[in-house]
Amino acid sequence: MKIKTLQDLENVRKAGIKKLFPDKPRIAVGxxxxxxxxxxxxxxxxxxxALKKKGVNAFLTKTxxxxxxxxxxxxxxxxxxxxxxxxxxxxxxxxxxxxxxVAKGKLPEEKALCKIEEWDHITSEKxxxxxxxxxxxxxxxxxxxxxxxxxxxxxxxxxxxxxxIEEYIAVGGYSAVYKALTKMTPDEVVEEVKKSGLRGRGGxxxxxxxxWEFTKKEKSxxxxxxxxxxxxxxxxxxxxxxxxxxxHMVIEGMIIGAYAIGASEGFIYVRAEYxxxxxxxxxxIKQAKEYGLLGEHIFxxxxxxxxxxxxxxxAFVCGEETALIAxxxxxxxxxxxxxxxxxxxxxxxxPTNINNVETWCNIAPIIKKGGEWFSRIGIERNTGxxxxxxxxxxxxxxxxxxxxxxxxxxxxxxIGGCGIKSKEIKxxxxxxxxxxxxxxxxxxxxxxxDHLKEVGSIMGSGGLVVMDEDxxxxxxxxxxxxxxxxxxxxxxxxxxxxxxxxxxILEKITDGRGTEEDLGILDELAHTIKAxxxxxxxQTAPNPVITxxxxxxxxxxxxxxxxVCPARVCRALIDYFIVPDKCKGCTICAKNCPVGAIDxxxxxIHIIDQSKCIACGTCMDVCPxxxxxxxxxxxxxxxxxxxxxxKGR
Amino acid sequence: xxxxxxxxxxxxxxxxxxxxxxILEDIQRTEGYLPKxxxxxxxxxLNVPLSKLYSLATFYSFFNLQPVGKHIxxxxxxxxxxxxxxxxxxxxxxELLGISPGETTSNGKFMxxxxxxxxxxxTARCFGAxxxxxxxxxxxxxxxxxxxxxxxEILKKYGWRGK
Ligand SMILES: Cc1cc2nc3c(=O)[nH]c(=O)nc-3n(C[C@H](O)[C@H](O)[C@H](O)COP(=O)(O)O)c2cc1C
Ligand code: FES
Numbered sequence: 056m057k058i059k060t061l062q063d064l065e066n067v068r069k070a071g072i073k074k075l076f077p078d079k080p081r082i083a084v085g086x087x088x089x090x091x092x093x094x095x096x097x098x099x100x101x102x103x104x105a106l107k108k109k110g111v112n113a114f115l116t117k118t119x120x121x122x123x124x125x126x127x128x129x130x131x132x133x134x135x136x137x138x139x140x141x142x143x144x145x146x147x148x149x150x151x152x153x154x155x156x157v158a159k160g161k162l163p164e165e166k167a168l169c170k171i172e173e174w175d176h177i178t179s180e181k182x183x184x185x186x187x188x189x190x191x192x193x194x195x196x197x198x199x200x201x202x203x204x205x206x207x208x209x210x211x212x213x214x215x216x217x218x219x220i221e222e223y224i225a226v227g228g229y230s231a232v233y234k235a236l237t238k239m240t241p242d243e244v245v246e247e248v249k250k251s252g253l254r255g256r257g258g259x260x261x262x263x264x265x266x267w268e269f270t271k272k273e274k275s276x277x278x279x280x281x282x283x284x285x286x287x288x289x290x291x292x293x294x295x296x297x298x299x300x301x302x303h304m305v306i307e308g309m310i311i312g313a314y315a316i317g318a319s320e321g322f323i324y325v326r327a328e329y330x331x332x333x334x335x336x337x338x339x340i341k342q343a344k345e346y347g348l349l350g351e352h353i354f355x356x357x358x359x360x361x362x363x364x365x366x367x368x369x370a371f372v373c374g375e376e377t378a379l380i381a382x383x384x385x386x387x388x389x390x391x392x393x394x395x396x397x398x399x400x401x402x403x404x405x406p407t408n409i410n411n412v413e414t415w416c417n418i419a420p421i422i423k424k425g426g427e428w429f430s431r432i433g434i435e436r437n438t439g440x441x442x443x444x445x446x447x448x449x450x451x452x453x454x455x456x457x458x459x460x461x462x463x464x465x466x467x468x469x470i471g472g473c474g475i476k477s478k479e480i481k482x483x484x485x486x487x488x489x490x491x492x493x494x495x496x497x498x499x500x501x502x503x504x505d506h507l508k509e510v511g512s513i514m515g516s517g518g519l520v521v522m523d524e525d526x527x528x529x530x531x532x533x534x535x536x537x538x539x540x541x542x543x544x545x546x547x548x549x550x551x552x553x554x555x556x557x558x559x560i561l562e563k564i565t566d567g568r569g570t571e572e573d574l575g576i577l578d579e580l581a582h583t584i585k586a587x588x589x590x591x592x593x594q595t596a597p598n599p600v601i602t603x604x605x606x607x608x609x610x611x612x613x614x615x616x617x618x619v620c621p622a623r624v625c626r627a628l629i630d631y632f633i634v635p636d637k638c639k640g641c642t643i644c645a646k647n648c649p650v651g652a653i654d655x656x657x658x659x660i661h662i663i664d665q666s667k668c669i670a671c672g673t674c675m676d677v678c679p680x681x682x683x684x685x686x687x688x689x690x691x692x693x694x695x696x697x698x699x700x701x702k703g704r
Numbered sequence: 705x706x707x708x709x710x711x712x713x714x715x716x717x718x719x720x721x722x723x724x725x726x727i728l729e730d731i732q733r734t735e736g737y738l739p740k741x742x743x744x745x746x747x748x749x750l751n752v753p754l755s756k757l758y759s760l761a762t763f764y765s766f767f768n769l770q771p772v773g774k775h776i777x778x779x780x781x782x783x784x785x786x787x788x789x790x791x792x793x794x795x796x797x798x799e800l801l802g803i804s805p806g807e808t809t810s811n812g813k814f815m816x817x818x819x820x821x822x823x824x825x826x827t828a829r830c831f832g833a834x835x836x837x838x839x840x841x842x843x844x845x846x847x848x849x850x851x852x853x854x855x856x857e858i859l860k861k862y863g864w865r866g867k
Contacts (some may be wrong), residue, residue, distance in 0.1 A: 290784040672792060
């Protein structure tokens with residue numbers, strides 16, 4: 056059906072509401088990439104079979120990701136008039152008992168993680184009320200992981216079915232497009248976005264309204280809007296989830312943006328590593344066309360707009376806007392100097408407005424609720440929320456959405472529950488290869504564009520990788536440089552040659568051949584590359600090195616002076632030993648050693664020949680008695696040759 | 705790749721934007737690599753120089769110019785996976801499959817294939833499944849929370865019979 060009027064939209068909304076609140080139990084399995092990898096698809100199929108077998112009258116469907124990745128697979132169940140309950144760590148073996156309980160109008164309460172009594176989709180006229188009950192199950196925002204969170208971007212994720220446009224419309228979807236197209240002029244739309252204070256979520260934090268205004272001012276018969284979904288920061292995955300869990304919110308934002316600046320065509324540039332996001336976006340575009348929300352004369356107005364998908368092919372630099380545009384044009388993605396900015400000369404030389412996925416996701420709420428409403432979230436100059444991917448050496452991992460200005464400590468320690476197995480957290484890395492490592496003593500830093508810059512890092516796209524005492528900061532710096540060396544497009548010399556030289560020096564240090572002068576050279580190179588590179592890749596690539604030297608100089612010095620890697624990561628500086636008192640002579644390590652460096656035999660204490668050992672760690676992995684230790688700068692006494700294991704052990 | 709299928713891929717793209725890369729990606733997805741014949745065909749039909757296609761194929765890490773094994777194992781080398789031990793996982797896989805590290809293809813990309821052509825190993829930077837680090841992908845299916853032991857079990861599912 057084609058939606059032309061408000062009444063049409065209202066009719067579809069009602070149909071969608073029937074799916075969200077059917078007069079029978081609704082069971083939705085979390086099926087984003089992460090949920091599927093955790094076994095969600097198997098759970099879905101098992102539930103389907105079990106419900107059919109037992110003849111249970113329930114509505115089984117899929118949903119996106121609710122953001123608490125440790126607990127997947129997630130399944131949510133809503134009985135009519137009762138709270139929506141989120142079940143966690145559901146296995147396919149649980150399907151039968153879930154079906155049985157649901158048939159009796161009950162819930163598998165032992166699997167419940169939390170419940171939702173009321174949910175604010177932001178874009179709907181008023182919050183949805185599910186119901187009250189289940190006294191023993193905590194409310195979702197009472198559990199520590201969710202308590203400090205505020206879901207604006209993730210307003211529908213994990214609740215609605217991302218493959219059904221009617222459910223999106225049911226929660227107020229596309230009503231912001233209606234409002235913009237029929238009640239606001241393009242200037243008013245730009246004004247509203249400016250008022251909101253929204254800054255680009257792709258990294259640099261440029262004010263979105265201002266950018267729109269630039270593109271709007273350009274005179275041209277053809278203009279484009281682009282959604283940057285290249286998500287190049289390795290360790291960040293919020294854009295993937297936003298597209299997989301709620302693809303229509305990206306499309307809705309783009310329609311409004313296109314109307315404001317006067318564009319008739321849009322592109323979503325998605326990296327090839329995200330096949331499911333591509334699939335769901337394609338489906339969403341198809342549905343939006345069927346419903347008349349994309350195409351000619353949207354809502355019966357003069358405004359026409361269409362969106363296509365373009366896919367990336369594995370080049371980090373293509374996240375940079377000018378490289379991305381070159382890539383859509385079918386060229387190798389190498390950046391070019393700006394100005395001219397894309398707003399003046401973008402895709403096919405036409406004015407082009409490019410924004411990050413999450414920037415687009417914020418547009419519908421801003422139009423619906425007003426820029427004023429948005430500007431009250433967060434702190435001054437840093438309004439709204441931001442989704443972070445909290446990963447690495449932290450207890451609870453997942454996608455976390457908080458108001459800007461929330462401290463690192465709140466996110467890592469309160470939401471993330473601090474280190475794994477009581478390990479000491481050492482730092483958090485923000486901003487990916489362009490960002491820096493922030494040490495523990497600065498964890499009271501609020502996360503926003505300005506404060507992160509002050510401590511030498513950047514916001515980037517929102518990756519937060521937590522590092523603990525087992526992470527070597529020199530190795531981390533080297534890791535990021537290996538990344539940027541690989542991904543440098545080679546066009547400018549400082550980036551192509553300079554980064555390689557920095558990498559070589561870091562390798563020298565992790566190999567135990569570093570000198571104190573090397574630190575000085577690193578510093579000089581870093582500042583030269585920052586000042587002279589052509590694009591943001593080179594201009595920011597030295598940041599991981601600069602911040603680790605600034606905050607973790609003692610670790611560098613240990614490598615250089617004492618040839619010790621305190622975290623016991625750098626291969627050349629660590630030795631493996633078999634503790635004689637613990638070895639039981641089982642021979643497993645000797646059998647598995649890839650280089651034959653272990654001497655021993657049944658019933659004999661095994662010994663590692665240090666001259667042959669390549670420090671691969673296999674013996675440590677396979678030893679059933681934890682008899683292998685890894686040391687740096689230390690030794691333990693071992694026999695000269697294999698001797699019998701002491702009796703009685 | 706047969707001509708009909710190729711033509712079908714080419715015909716799918718009706719505007720210039722996103723066309724060339726899209727076509728190459730579709731070929732790569734169907735064949736696992738970019739066969740020379742197919743590139744020549746595309747070059748002729750779209751009237752773009754073969755050298756241009758070659759420059760795209762070597763610039764973007766998604767493409768291979770060599771045939772690959774029956775199963776493709778991609779090890780994530782992203783940040784989250786790195787701090788959770790991805791290098792060790794890659795090494796374990798190389799060792800289990802008996803392929804020597806350090807070999808690269810002529811265009812400098814990391815890619816190793818076993819001599820029986822059953823497995824190809826390569827690396828990627830993040831699948832967006834960072835919460836399950838370290839992550840590997842086998843023929844498009846994502847496996848998380850890997851350990852050396854778990855990797856061996858996964859390989860067995862794909863017909864690896866032990867060292
Ligand atoms: C090397 C490099 C990589 C980038 N990668 C991305 C990316 O993956 N996603 C993104 O949205 N922006 C990325 N950017 C920023 C874009 O150039 C651009 O500023 C952004 O898409 C603008 O959108 P915004 O104003 O909504 O943030 C990258 C920039 C550089 C220099
Ligand atoms: S870092 Fe490995 S999946 Fe993201």
